[in-house]
Amino acid sequence: MMRYAIIGTGSRAAMYYEALVKNEKIAAENELVALLDLNQTRMDYVNQQLELSLPTYKPHQFEEMIAKENIEGIVVTTKDAHHHEYIIKGLEKDLKVITEKPMTTNEEKNQAILDTMAATGNDLTVTFNYRYSPYRSKLKELLQSGVIGQITMVEFHWYLDTTHGADYYRRWHGEKRNSGSLWVHKATHHFDLVNWWLDSAPAEVFAFGEKRFYQPETFPYRMRCHNCDAKKECKFYLDLSASEKLTGLYLEAEKEDGYFRDRCVFSPEINIWDTRTLTVKYQNRALLSYSLNNYAPYEGYKVAFIGTKGRIEQDVVEASYISGHDGKLERQTSENNIRMEVFPLFKESYLIETEVESEGHGGGDKRLLEDIFLENPAADPLHRQAGGYDGAMSILTGIAARRSIEKEQPIKISALVDFPAEFELK
Numbered sequence: 282m283m284r285y286a287i288i289g290t291g292s293r294a295a296m297y298y299e300a301l302v303k304n305e306k307i308a309a310e311n312e313l314v315a316l317l318d319l320n321q322t323r324m325d326y327v328n329q330q331l332e333l334s335l336p337t338y339k340p341h342q343f344e345e346m347i348a349k350e351n352i353e354g355i356v357v358t359t360k361d362a363h364h365h366e367y368i369i370k371g372l373e374k375d376l377k378v379i380t381e382k383p384m385t386t387n388e389e390k391n392q393a394i395l396d397t398m399a400a401t402g403n404d405l406t407v408t409f410n411y412r413y414s415p416y417r418s419k420l421k422e423l424l425q426s427g428v429i430g431q432i433t434m435v436e437f438h439w440y441l442d443t444t445h446g447a448d449y450y451r452r453w454h455g456e457k458r459n460s461g462s463l464w465v466h467k468a469t470h471h472f473d474l475v476n477w478w479l480d481s482a483p484a485e486v487f488a489f490g491e492k493r494f495y496q497p498e499t500f501p502y503r504m505r506c507h508n509c510d511a512k513k514e515c516k517f518y519l520d521l522s523a524s525e526k527l528t529g530l531y532l533e534a535e536k537e538d539g540y541f542r543d544r545c546v547f548s549p550e551i552n553i554w555d556t557r558t559l560t561v562k563y564q565n566r567a568l569l570s571y572s573l574n575n576y577a578p579y580e581g582y583k584v585a586f587i588g589t590k591g592r593i594e595q596d597v598v599e600a601s602y603i604s605g606h607d608g609k610l611e612r613q614t615s616e617n618n619i620r621m622e623v624f625p626l627f628k629e630s631y632l633i634e635t636e637v638e639s640e641g642h643g644g645g646d647k648r649l650l651e652d653i654f655l656e657n658p659a660a661d662p663l664h665r666q667a668g669g670y671d672g673a674m675s676i677l678t679g680i681a682a683r684r685s686i687e688k689e690q691p692i693k694i695s696a697l698v699d700f701p702a703e704f705e706l707k
Contacts, residue, residue: 283377283654286315286352288343288367289359290323292530293381297356300650302331307654315350317343318359322534329529343367347374357381360453361460365390368405369397378405379653383469384672386461388680388697391673398669399701406653407672409473412665413645413652415636416619417474420584420595421663423633424478428623430590432479435569437584439471440577446555447517449575450495450546451506455553457683462553464490464679468573471582473667473675478586481565482674487691488682490554494576497549506543507532519543559682581618591625673698 285301287294301313313331316324317338324337338346346352354377357367365385371378372394384407385391398404411417424432441449449467453459460466476482500517503509512518521532521543531542544550555575562568581598598618621633638644652658652666667675681692 283311283353284314284351285311285354285356286317286338286346286350287313287327288317288355288357289363290316290318290320290327290530291358292526294327294356294358296646296650297358297379298327298331300654302333304650307650310656311354311654315346315352317346320534320537320540322537323530326529326534343370347376353377354379361386361466362390362458365394368394372397372401372403372405375401375403378403380405380407380672382407382409382473382672383461383465383676383679384669385676386459386465386680388677391676391680392698394669395673395698395701404668405672407473407667407669407675408649408653409470409477409665409667409671409675410645410649411470411474412477412663412667413648415638415644416595416597416621417645418663418665419633419635420593420621421478423593423623424586428591428625429586429588429593432565432567432586432588434587435475435479435567435571435584436587437471437475437569437571437582439468439571439573439582440580441467441573441575442577442580443516445580446575446577447495447546449553450548450551450555451519451544452542453540455544455548455551457552460553461676461679462490462683463573463575464488464554464557464682465676468557468571468679468682469675471571471573472678473671475561475569475571476671476674477665477667479563479565479567481563481567483561483678483681483694484564485562485691485693486559486678486681486685488557488559488685490557490682490686492551492554493556495546495551495555497547500547502547502549503545504548505541505545507541509545517546554686557682559678559685561678591623591628594620594622594624596620 287298298313300307301311302308315336316327318324319340328335355371357364357380361383364380368378368380385394449463454466503511506519507521521527558572560570579598583596585592585594619635619637621635622630624630677694677697680697681694685692
């Protein structure tokens with residue numbers, strides 16, 4: 282039995298601790314034996330939900346926890362800016378390290394992780410569940426088959442609606458120092474997909490970004506939703522007390538750390554963009570045009586690959602967003618709206634049938650969890666499990682975009698990180 286500790290017990294941790302405890306196949310090979318968080322109330326809530334009495338530890342007790350509980354693996358689900366601390370400690374102790382995306386938030390922390398990987402010879406797993414959803418895997422298969430020849434360009438546009446998209450502005454994600462901005466926290470998913478789909482990595486990035494919607498002048502600013510006198514007029518009002526989960530994890534935990542889960546989305550303290558676009562040149566010479574919008578009327582994306590023999594398009598209206606409010610699927614529909622079509626040059630186009638699932642992230646979560654936790658997972662010719670190099674390359678696009686906006690110039694990836702010889706830049 283592999284002995285795990287969960288590091289950080291906020292809402293994103295639930296997918297992992299529930300799998301370790303409640304998924305029969307995974308629980309037969311693994312055991313959750315400890316929790317670590319700076320907030321005791323949150324850890325108590327997790328124990329209550331699991332009907333367990335797992336030992337709990339604070340951040341300064343990490344070393345003690347590893348030794349006392351005979352920890353063999355850690356799952357890092359802390360605030361993004363602290364991922365590197367536990368990743369590095371885990372690699373140095375030869376633990377199995379699994380981390381939520383993004384791997385970290387800036388180039389310095391990224392460098393520290395890569396250097397530790399090189400020094401220890403150890404790797405980690407970054408949980409890119411989007412790779413595992415069947416329709417995205419099918420797109421990878423098509424691209425690998427060469428049906429559109431050599432890929433020269435990618436058009437990729439992602440839309441976050443006013444439920445999901447707004448929620449980042451209520452939480453710690455709204456400050457660059459915590460999340461690296463959504464160029465890193467959210468777009469790391471998308472940049473990883475492109476890297477994986479192309480089997481390449483970014484070389485140079487040029488970006489623009491502004492905050493055009495979630496501005497203090499849009500609506501009279503209040504500090505938070507709780508006890509707000511404008512809740513009847515505000516379309517972004519969030520009642521923490523209406524959710525048992527939000528109450529247990531955050532409202533009742535405020536007394537310990539002062540963290541408000543319902544900060545006003547129009548707060549002047551928010552310093553991340555909500556309107557963004559970039560261009561990326563890849564090491565294989567492919568070009569990417571990408572945008573991310575946080576106030577769209579629906580959730581989903583459009584991606585198109587242009588090659589020397591044609592074009593592939595995939596349009597998705599997402600019905601697989603895991604809500605931070607209650608851990609349930611939001612905007613659930615009878616079926617996901619997915620279109621995938623191949624346009625060969627000089628021939629008629631044709632639609633591709635895709636497997637559709639309504640479970641977490643289009644069926645990606647369950648496949649990811651089995652792949653990372655089972656000793657002998659199913660064979661995977663698509664190589665969906667992501668390591669530290671993949672984690673680095675996904676966030677470097679976002680970090681470069683951030684620097685590009687700040688400096689108003691293109692940013693070369695090679696100027697951000699010195700890759701150890703073990704990770705030769707292709």
